[in-house]
Amino acid sequence: xxxxxxxxxxxxxxxxxxxxxxxxxxxxxxxxxxxxxxxxxxxxxxxxxxxxxxxxxxxxxxxxxxxxxxxxxxxxxxxxxxxxxxxxxxxxxxxxxxxxxxxxxxxxxxxxxxxxxxxxxxxxxxxxxxxxxxxxxxxxxxxxxxxxxxxxxxxxxxxxxxxxxxxxxxxxxxxxxxxxxxxxxxxxxxxxxxx
Amino acid sequence: xxxxxxxxxxxxxxxxxxxxxxxxxxxxxxxxxxxxxxxxxxxxxxxxxxxxxxxxxxxxxxxxxxxxxxxxxxxxxxxxxxxxxxxxxxxxxxxxxxxxxxxxxxxxxxxxxxxxxxxxxxxxxxxxxxxxxxxxxxxxxxxxxxxxxxxxxxxxxxxxxxxxxxxxxxxxxxxxxxxxxxxxxxxxxxxxxxx
DNA sequence: TTTCATACATACAGCCTGTATGTTAATATG
DNA sequence: CATATTAACATACAGGCTGTATGTATGAAA
Numbered sequence: 001x002x003x004x005x006x007x008x009x010x011x012x013x014x015x016x017x018x019x020x021x022x023x024x025x026x027x028x029x030x031x032x033x034x035x036x037x038x039x040x041x042x043x044x045x046x047x048x049x050x051x052x053x054x055x056x057x058x059x060x061x062x063x064x065x066x067x068x069x070x071x072x073x074x075x076x077x078x079x080x081x082x083x084x085x086x087x088x089x090x091x092x093x094x095x096x097x098x099x100x101x102x103x104x105x106x107x108x109x110x111x112x113x114x115x116x117x118x119x120x121x122x123x124x125x126x127x128x129x130x131x132x133x134x135x136x137x138x139x140x141x142x143x144x145x146x147x148x149x150x151x152x153x154x155x156x157x158x159x160x161x162x163x164x165x166x167x168x169x170x171x172x173x174x175x176x177x178x179x180x181x182x183x184x185x186x187x188x189x190x191x192x193x194x195x
Numbered sequence: 196x197x198x199x200x201x202x203x204x205x206x207x208x209x210x211x212x213x214x215x216x217x218x219x220x221x222x223x224x225x226x227x228x229x230x231x232x233x234x235x236x237x238x239x240x241x242x243x244x245x246x247x248x249x250x251x252x253x254x255x256x257x258x259x260x261x262x263x264x265x266x267x268x269x270x271x272x273x274x275x276x277x278x279x280x281x282x283x284x285x286x287x288x289x290x291x292x293x294x295x296x297x298x299x300x301x302x303x304x305x306x307x308x309x310x311x312x313x314x315x316x317x318x319x320x321x322x323x324x325x326x327x328x329x330x331x332x333x334x335x336x337x338x339x340x341x342x343x344x345x346x347x348x349x350x351x352x353x354x355x356x357x358x359x360x361x362x363x364x365x366x367x368x369x370x371x372x373x374x375x376x377x378x379x380x381x382x383x384x385x386x387x388x389x390x
Numbered sequence: 391t392t393t394c395a396t397a398c399a400t401a402c403a404g405c406c407t408g409t410a411t412g413t414t415a416a417t418a419t420g
Numbered sequence: 421c422a423t424a425t426t427a428a429c430a431t432a433c434a435g436g437c438t439g440t441a442t443g444t445a446t447g448a449a450a
Contacts (some may be wrong), residue, residue, distance in 0.1 A: 007396060007447055014397080032227075035437055047438090048399045056439070116311035121367040150371035157364060158357045158374070158381060165356030172316040175352065176345035186353060189384055202416055202427060209428085230406055242407090243430045251408070 015053050017043045023064045027105030031061055031113040058117060065114050066126055068106065073130035075100040080134065086141040087191065091184055093138055097131065097163055098170075098180060107171040111164050127160070135160055142191045155190070162186065210248050212238045218259045222300030226256055226308040253312060260309050261321055263301065268325035270295040275329065281336040282386070286379055288329055292358055293365075293375060302366040306359050322355070330355055337386045350385070357381065 005013075021042045025034040036047050036057060054060040079096020083089035101107055115123050136156040140147040166179035200208075216237045220229040231242050231252060249255040274291020278284035296302055310318050331351040335342040361374035 005447090010397065010447090036439095037437075046399050049397075051439070052396090052398060057437095112311045112315065116307045119367070120307065120363045121369045124364075124367070124369060151377065153371050154364075154374055154377045155381070157370065158360055158377065161356045161360030162353045165353055168315045169319075169349075169352060172314075172319070174316045174319060176348050179349055179353070182346065182349045182353065186350070186385060189387075190381060192384075200416095205416090205428065231408095232406075241430050244428075246408070247428060252406095 011053070014043070014045060014049055018045070018050060018053060018060065019063055019067065022060050023067065026061065026064055026113070027103075027109055030105075030108055031117050061113075061117055062122070065109065065118065065123075068109060069126045069130040072097070072100045072106070072110070073134065076131055076134050080138070086138065087188075090135075090138040090142055090187065090191075093134055094163060094183065094187070095180070098167060101167045101171075107167060111168055132156065132160060139191065159187065159190070206248070209238070209240060209244055213240070213245060213248060213255065214258055214262065217255050218262065221256065221259055221308070222298075222304055225300075225303055226312050256308075256312055257317070260304065260313065260318075263304060264321045264325040267292070267295045267301070267305070268329065271326055271329050275333070281333065282383075285330075285333040285337055285382065285386075288333055289358060289378065289382070290375070292326065293362060296362045296366075302362055306363055319352075327351065327355060334386065354382065354385070 018040070021039055022034075025039055025042070036050055040047050040050050050060070054063070076093050076096045079099065080089045080093035083092050101110075114126075118126075136153060137147050139156050139159065140149065140152045143152065145152050162183055166183050169175040169179050213235070216234055217229075220234055220237070231245055235242050235245050245255065249258070271288050271291045274294065275284045275288035278287045296305075309321075331348060332342050334351050334354065335344065335347045338347065340347050357378055361378050364370040364374050
């Protein structure tokens with residue numbers, strides 16, 4: 001019997017199928033290592049379908065990274081929700097971020113391939129709209145400053161860089177001990193006073 | 196008339212010619228964008244020569260990155276030499292690093308392509324042997340701690356992450372104002388007390 | 391019902407990487 | 421000094437991948 005589906009349904013279905021397969025492969029093998037032939041074969045489609053839905057391989061990758069960033073942001077939000085003080089919310093959010101980045105392949109996807117393939121300004125844009133927002137607001141609250149204060153924004157950026165480096169260091173585990181305590185200590189020192 | 200050179204001389208000459216061309220191209224176009232055919236054509240050789248001297252494209256890239264890291268380390272050393280206090284040396288070293296990263300293409304080479312292509316552990320190794328050493332020692336001196344203290348090492352790593360993010364932010368200039376002052380302020384806060 | 395657009399498949403052209411093989415000149419050996 | 425061997429490169433080959441152009445069938449629209 002033949003399936004009879006609307007065009008919109010078909011599009012959405014294959015789009016998501018492609019995205020799911022792409023996510024899985026990019027996570028497990030990295031951007032350059034996964035070729036479009038194997039990608040589409042996994043879904044049972046052809047490269048024609050892929051290039052009909054996405055401009056090129058990079059556009060597909062961008063969609064995957066954006067989706068992953070959104071997931072991570074949700075995990076941070078969930079992890080920091082219901083904290084006592086605003087400083088606690090910050091620390092718990094940081095820990096949630098560390099946990100989120102334990103998902104295999106996420107470090108490479110978000111911190112290595114992403115910046116190299118999409119460029120730092122695109123990654124910054126994505127971060128600002130997802131996980132970075134949490135950090136910025138949390139920091140602003142602790143410091144009793146406005147969230148749009150450029151100084152707060154810069155500080156949030158620098159702090160997020162430390163988070164990422166800590167995550168990276170643990171991922172390869174070739175450095176010294178536990179970065180999380182050190183990050184927490186640094187964080188406390190930084191927000192101790194308003195300026 | 197025929198040139199008559201020793202094998203060792205020939206090897207060294209072509210090796211450096213390849214490295215120079217690779218450096219120039221990787222700096223101006225990035226790792227993936229430069230193909231080996233155009234690379235060798237620029238030197239007047241063939242791909243055979245390249246693959247005789249380097250295992251693969253990645254090995255050539257590694258050599259370029261290591262060389263560049265060494266250059267940057269020298270520039271930092273020169274920039275921080277002859278500083279008054281040890282804190283001044285730290286600040287001047289940071290400024291020297293910022294200046295060093297103004298060379299076009301260096302940001303992409305060292306902070307984007309490098310980590311993505313060589314991996315974070317390899318980049319960490321290179322950094323430890325070059326620029327990172329300066330920072331670690333400078334930090335240890337300011338804090339009156341031992342340079343091999345793992346806590347100092349971790350802190351140096353985190354601080355270097357902030358430097359890199361600041362450099363990246365300025366490179367794309369899509370963020371808020373001047374990160375250098377913010378980095379300096381953060382640095383002063385961090386080293387204020389021993390622990 | 392006919393016309394048009396959408397969703398996909400097929401086929402093609404170009405490029406790149408890594409390897410295998412050939413050639414010439416330098417070096418080692420007897 | 422003659423010869424054997426190795427090093428330095430060039431040439432040629434075998435995949436593999438990306439992006440585009442073209443073809444086809446099905447849903448939507450007129």
